[in-house]
Amino acid sequence: MDLIEQFENAARDAAATVERLPRSPEKIAVAVGRAAPGAQRIAVAEPHGLPAELFDACRRLPGVFAGRSKIEWSAAEVGITEAFAGVARTGSVCVSVDQGDTGYASLLARTHIAVLASEDIVERPSDLFRPDRLSGKGLLGNYVFVTGPSATADMGPLVRGVHGPHHLHILVLV
DSSP states (O other), rough: HHHHHHHHHHHHHHOEEEEEOOHHHHHHHHHHHSSSSOOEEEEEEEOOSSSGGHHHHTTTTTBOOOOHHHHHTTOOOOEEEEESSEETTTTTEESSSSSTTTTHHHHSSEEEEEEEHHHHHHHHGGGGGOOGGHHHHGGGOEEEEESSSSEEEESOEEESSSOOOSEEEEEEEE
16 A cells, blocks of 8 residues: 555544545645535635645635634634645644644634645654655644544543544645
């Protein structure tokens, strides 16, 4: 099994949804529409690793807002971000939280859509801390590992969406 397939299976096991797409702004926007039909408030965070033009068609979707206040971010139904890495064994995406609005878009919206380049998938979490992997990006900033939607079982049965998004949808660019 290749790393992409291993990543997809692990992400689905963690209750995320995953879709492979060609690197096309239009294909990404169509996939966002499928993942969040009827969304009224969509936040698009500026990418820092992927080409910004890949997000152009998403910025033109109905419901995308341009304001950047905390109140607007907290009302977002959908947050679209890049993931600078994916971990095949766990199905996790790695999202930078110290660059721009990516942290807000990934953690405050009810649905988080993470865009991940297939070549940025590593086998295990420890690979992110190696300078010879991903050009050392895993050593350069603050980020979170996102493995499926937010969930907790602290008080009994498993509840999703308590401390973050209720749904994680990952777009793997091939």
